[in-house]
Amino acid sequence: MMLLQQSPAWIDLDPTAPPDLLGAFLICLLTLSIFSFLYRDNPFYKLAEHLFIGVSTAWYTLEFYDSGVKKALFEYLPEKVHALHDPALAAATQLGGYPVSPGWALAWRLGAVALSFMLLARLVRRDAWISRWPLALIVGIYAALKMTGETQARLVQQIRETMVSLWPADASAVTIAGHLVLVLGLVCVLVHFLFTFKRTRTLAGFSRVGVIVLMLAFGARFGFAVLGRIALLIQRIAELNYFGQPQYSMGGSDWLGMLLTPPWLVGGLIVLVLALGALSRRGEPRQPAA
Amino acid sequence: MAAPLAFDRRWIYLGLGLLITGLYAFGSPEVLPPAEPVQEYYDAIEALPEGSIVLLSADFDPASAAELYPMFYGTLHHLFRRNLRVIGVCTWPAAPPFSREAFRTIAPQYGKVYGRDWVELGFLVGDDVAMGIIGQSLRSAYPNDALSKAPYDSFPLLRDVGDSSRGIAMLITTSAGFPGILEWIPQLSTRYDVPVLAGTTAVQTPSLYPYHPRPLLGYLGSATGATQYLQLVAPGTPALVPVRDENQRRMVAQGWGHLYIVALIVLGNIIYFRTRRRAS
Numbered sequence: 001m002m003l004l005q006q007s008p009a010w011i012d013l014d015p016t017a018p019p020d021l022l023g024a025f026l027i028c029l030l031t032l033s034i035f036s037f038l039y040r041d042n043p044f045y046k047l048a049e050h051l052f053i054g055v056s057t058a059w060y061t062l063e064f065y066d067s068g069v070k071k072a073l074f075e076y077l078p079e080k081v082h083a084l085h086d087p088a089l090a091a092a093t094q095l096g097g098y099p100v101s102p103g104w105a106l107a108w109r110l111g112a113v114a115l116s117f118m119l120l121a122r123l124v125r126r127d128a129w130i131s132r133w134p135l136a137l138i139v140g141i142y143a144a145l146k147m148t149g150e151t152q153a154r155l156v157q158q159i160r161e162t163m164v165s166l167w168p169a170d171a172s173a174v175t176i177a178g179h180l181v182l183v184l185g186l187v188c189v190l191v192h193f194l195f196t197f198k199r200t201r202t203l204a205g206f207s208r209v210g211v212i213v214l215m216l217a218f219g220a221r222f223g224f225a226v227l228g229r230i231a232l233l234i235q236r237i238a239e240l241n242y243f244g245q246p247q248y249s250m251g252g253s254d255w256l257g258m259l260l261t262p263p264w265l266v267g268g269l270i271v272l273v274l275a276l277g278a279l280s281r282r283g284e285p286r287q288p289a290a
Numbered sequence: 291m292a293a294p295l296a297f298d299r300r301w302i303y304l305g306l307g308l309l310i311t312g313l314y315a316f317g318s319p320e321v322l323p324p325a326e327p328v329q330e331y332y333d334a335i336e337a338l339p340e341g342s343i344v345l346l347s348a349d350f351d352p353a354s355a356a357e358l359y360p361m362f363y364g365t366l367h368h369l370f371r372r373n374l375r376v377i378g379v380c381t382w383p384a385a386p387p388f389s390r391e392a393f394r395t396i397a398p399q400y401g402k403v404y405g406r407d408w409v410e411l412g413f414l415v416g417d418d419v420a421m422g423i424i425g426q427s428l429r430s431a432y433p434n435d436a437l438s439k440a441p442y443d444s445f446p447l448l449r450d451v452g453d454s455s456r457g458i459a460m461l462i463t464t465s466a467g468f469p470g471i472l473e474w475i476p477q478l479s480t481r482y483d484v485p486v487l488a489g490t491t492a493v494q495t496p497s498l499y500p501y502h503p504r505p506l507l508g509y510l511g512s513a514t515g516a517t518q519y520l521q522l523v524a525p526g527t528p529a530l531v532p533v534r535d536e537n538q539r540r541m542v543a544q545g546w547g548h549l550y551i552v553a554l555i556v557l558g559n560i561i562y563f564r565t566r567r568r569a570s
Contacts, residue, residue: 038303056384063383067415076433092443097427097453145422149476157480158500221496223548224512228357228492230310230547231513234540235356237311 021262024243028262031236032270042277044270073113080106162186185213302554309550310543317542319535324518330508331487332522334460335365340373342459343451345424345484347474351384354466354491359388360516360537361489362464366392367530368523369462370400370407375447377458378410379432381420381469386413386436399529404437405445412436418473425455425478455482464489471506472497479505489515517541 018024033048083089083102093102115137121130164179171179191203192210199207240263246253250260258264324332338344346366350358369376378389393410402408411432414420423431428451429442442448451457461484465471471488479486485507490498492512502509510519520534 035307038300060383063386063413064415067383067413071434079433094427094430094453096423097430142419145419146476149418149422149481153476153480153501153505157504161500161504217496221493224492224495226492226548226551227512227514227544230544230551231492231540232353232356233306233310233547234314234513234543237307237314237543238536238540241311241315 018247021248024248024262025266028240028243028266031240032263032267035236036270036274039274042274044273073109076109077106080109184209189213306547306550310547313543313546314540317539317546319538320541320545321521321538322514322518322541324522325511325515327502327509327511328515328518328522330503331489331510331519332368332508334485334487334507335368335372335374335462338372338374338459341375343375343377343447343457344369345377345379345455345458345461346389347461347463347465348378348380348385348389349382349463349470350388350466350491351382355388357491357513357516358464358466358489359392360513360520360533361510362388363392363396363533364516364520364523364530365462365464365489366396367527370396370402371523371527374459375406375450376408377428377447377451378408378412379424380413381417382466383413383415390437396529405440406447409445409447410436417469418477421469421473421477422481425482425484427453428455428458429453455484458484460485460487462487462489465494466491467494470494471501471509475501475505489519513537513540513544 029044030048030051033044036042037045079089080093080102083093084106090102091099093100093105095105095108115134118134119131121127162182164182166179166183167176168179188206188210190210191206192214194203194207197203244258244261244263246257246261248261249257250265251257252260259268346362346369348362350362366376376393378393380386380389390410393408397404397408411428412435414424414431416423420431428448433442434440435442435445435448455478461474461478463471463474463486465474465488471486471490471494474486474488478484486505487508488498488506489510490512492514495509495511495515498506498509498511510516517534517537517540520530520537524530524534
């Protein structure tokens with residue numbers, strides 16, 4: 001909704017019309033086209049789907065090019081070549097936060113470029129082995145980077161957080177119960193994944209409780225997933241409702257005027273075309289619903 | 291035997307659509323009491339000394355903007371209202387338009403000057419590796435800003451950060467998935483001891499529980515968390531009142547939509563168990 005309040009003036013044929021009328025029609029068309037898939041697969045849905053994929057690909061390509069190629073290469077290299085002859089710029093040159101000479105920075109960047117080109121050797125069957133060198137480097141660096149941070153954040157920190165006092169001084173009954181659930185639940189879940197020992201009756205009992213704890217966790221996740229999906233649906237409905245206001249009407253503010261707003265006009269068009277399509281297919285064998 | 295379950299699912303979609311539309315159009319706004327993590331999120335920002343530097347990361351795209359943009363928008367208002375200095379970054383390629391719009395809309399309302407009070411550095415490719423580089427040296431990650439393409443050291447705000455991320459008082463991310471809060475925590479927060487706040491989509495929210503309250507001081511989960519947070523921030527921020535009202539209006543439909551799904555799950559289970567008993 002915040003975006004709509006700052007909508008751009010895309011077209012302005014009628015001075016009294018909202019500046020984003022064309023955008024309103026486009027938004028309503030794409031939203032309702034996607035919803036039309038709930039009825040069945042159809043050309044409106046295909047149009048919206050293809051448009052989405054095309055626009056996303058173009059946008060992502062441009063952003064990746066801008067950040068990963070243009071800035072990192074076409075802007076970086078001339079800047080560092082210039083720094084070779086400028087003592088002030090040379091003094092400010094850094095690599096990973098450490099001061100280095102511009103020549104050193106250039107060499108590292110050109111080395112990275114060479115590795116990038118080596119990756120492309122995968123396209124040539126005979127020389128595909130060349131790409132394994134940069135790939136090995138990527139895997140190694142990524143593993144090292146993840147190992148240090150992840151070990152600290154997801155292992156050490158997590159283990160520390162589970163070492164709570166079961167009966168802390170001055171704690172409420174709720175806090176004590178929470179700590180008990182945390183510790184017992186954790187132990188039971190860990191027992192469930194204990195495959196080293198024979199599953200005795202005691203271990204099986206703990207494991208059973210562990211499964212219940214896991215199910216509760218999955219249930220919470222599912223509940224949150226529903227929450228998110230409904231929030232997205234409400235957003236779309238709110239936007240359609242916004243464009244159904246009288247100022248977007250093509251003729252008056254009465255009930256007929258409401259029918260001449262973008263969501264009703266576009267929705268009516270989609271329903272009409274789908275109904276005609278369904279009528280023309282009468283007698284043909286039925287296809288399964290989406 | 292399969293007859294009771296042979297049900298065209300489109301009736302369920304239609305039912306949900308009508309319920310949500312009706313409640314959104316005719317329902318009255320719902321005031322939600324703030325949950326503990328939401329209050330902590332608010333309090334953590336309130337506790338920062340004036341002039342502190344906050345790294346605000348937009349890690350989302352249009353698909354999750356319905357949940358996350360109100361959080362981002364509200365947080366930026368809150369930060370500027372508290373006279374904190376903000377550096378905007380993005381690790382999702384589709385995030386810069388949202389970030390840019392929010393900064394351009396909100397900063398002038400508080401008389402904030404670009405370069406002194408806020409800087410937008412834009413998108414950096416590389417996912418969690420990029421986050422590691424940001425933590426290691428913000429200057430190396432972003433030699434120039436995103437709006438004016440001016441060098442890093444030409445901005446007083448960035449000069450105050452220096453080389454490492456230790457000049458950053460807090461990281462706040464609005465995160466839709468990978469890369470997001472679960473990558474910021476190991477790459478920046480635990481490594482450089484930077485306190486972190488997060489606003490996340492509903493799907494990602496349960497993943498945050500193990501990190502709260504350390505190093506995650508507070509979080510906003512989904513549209514519900516956003517609404518609770520906006521209720522806290524809006525009283526001192528008139529520009530946020532319409533946003534808060536709109537979010538409160540949506541909460542009625544949100545609640546009943548949930549009940550609708552719960553009712554269907556219960557009904558489906560009853561039908562399933564009755565059918566199974568009859569079969570046995």
